[in-house]
Amino acid sequence: MITIGFALPPGFQIMGLAPVSAFELANTVAREPLYEIRLLSENGGPLVNSFGVSVDTRALSRQRVDTLIVTGLLRPKPSSPGLIRQLKRHGTTSRRIASVCTGAFLLGEAGLLDGRRVTTHWRWAKDLQAQFPDVHLEEDRIFIIDGHVWTSAGMSAGVDLALGMIEKDFGAELSRAVARSLVVHHRRAGGQSQHSALLDLDAKTDRIQGALAYARQHLRSALTVEELAEAAHLSPRQFSRAFRSETGQSPAKAVEQLRVEAARMMVEQSRITMDEVAAETGFADPERMRRAFLRAFGQPPQVIRRNARLAAA
Known part of the structure; x- marks a missing residue:
């Protein structure tokens, strides 16, 4: 079973957890537990999101996960040194590390994006490039895979990223079945434009x-x-x-x-x-x-x- 950890900063945007549904439905469609989901934060315990809803989390420092997905904030802001240290560690111990929307700023602070092709929400793309000049930003992308680092655009693009992971892990047929269950009429490829x-x-x-x-x-x-x-x-x-x-x-x-x-x-x-x-x-x-x-x-x-x-x- 593949363990997926969601690293949540304080005040995280709740839509950043949308990919959880894709992994949950992968288990349902496959009729076996393919994925285990863990909600993680710097210190563990209750964590309040941007909408004021609290979720229970485990301490990130005590977890080993196959895939770590870092969610973002409505507006990017500097993270605590402790959280950044833990993300750096997971960047070397996890098979795959990813960001949803402005979660890319946290990966950037951890030095995990240097020299890599990345994307984020179009509204914050220029800020990401200015803050982390060593990244190769492609602002008009749904998600990008560069080595073991995945980055995605705005919050709903996290679902496309999750479907892409499911396809990599268990094949296109399961990914398409999950997309149908989610009533996603077309799984957007990573290279598709963010704009309509x-x-x-x-x-x-x-x-x-x-x-x-x-x-x-x-x-x-x-x-x-x-x-x-x-x-x-x-x-x-x-x-x-x-x-x-x-x-x-x-x-x-x-x-x-x-x-x-x-x-x-x-x-x-x-x-x-x-x-x-x-x-x-x-x-x-x-x-x-x-x-x-x-x-x-x-x-x-x-x-x-x-x-x-x-x-x-």
Whole structure:
């Protein structure tokens, strides 16, 4: 049985414990105890989280675990010297050590991230890089594995990290079954972007949201203003005005965001050619897709595919 320890700083954000559900369901789906969970803190005993809920913990210094997952705070702040010493020790005694969200700052204080590729919540990424200049930060990632150190983005990304661990430990079939039990429709690979085009566009009304959903489902189509306006049950003029008012962008720019987001997922997670990716996502040709990637990510699709494969390896 694999022992998973969750190292909790005082005032930890409660969503940092979301990965526990994935490990619990792995036991349920497999019908055998694959994982044991231990909640740990510097001194043990009751520990209050950011929402004022107390959990009972064991003393971190007295535990040996296979995998240590360090949870974060709503806002990163310096940790106690005692907790950092214990994290350093576990960095050498645990088979795997990980962070959820701003837990990366604690691993950084323990010197466990130096020279490694890491990620954290996009809101705190620049602060992490400034505080720990020796890390190789990739702020637009769900989770990253570098050797025995795993780091993940915002709190919900901890579930993706846990599913990735389950896949490494017991195979993809169990990981997919756990994802279905969690009603996670798609287990995000580590290289997937933290950002969502639909979330960034933030349409307010059902009509504009419906048009965006239609566009996402019909990327191979030309997606003209007339076509989108019809999906929204508005005239083209009304649609264009309402769309810009709600999203701050033109329909054409928004469609490009949706296309490039879908294309990036295909580039990172499939082996189909760039010609096929361009066709599937509605770009007229690979060159237009390349230019869109450069605008959105600062890198061409070939580089993004190579980086995703290196991360997977």
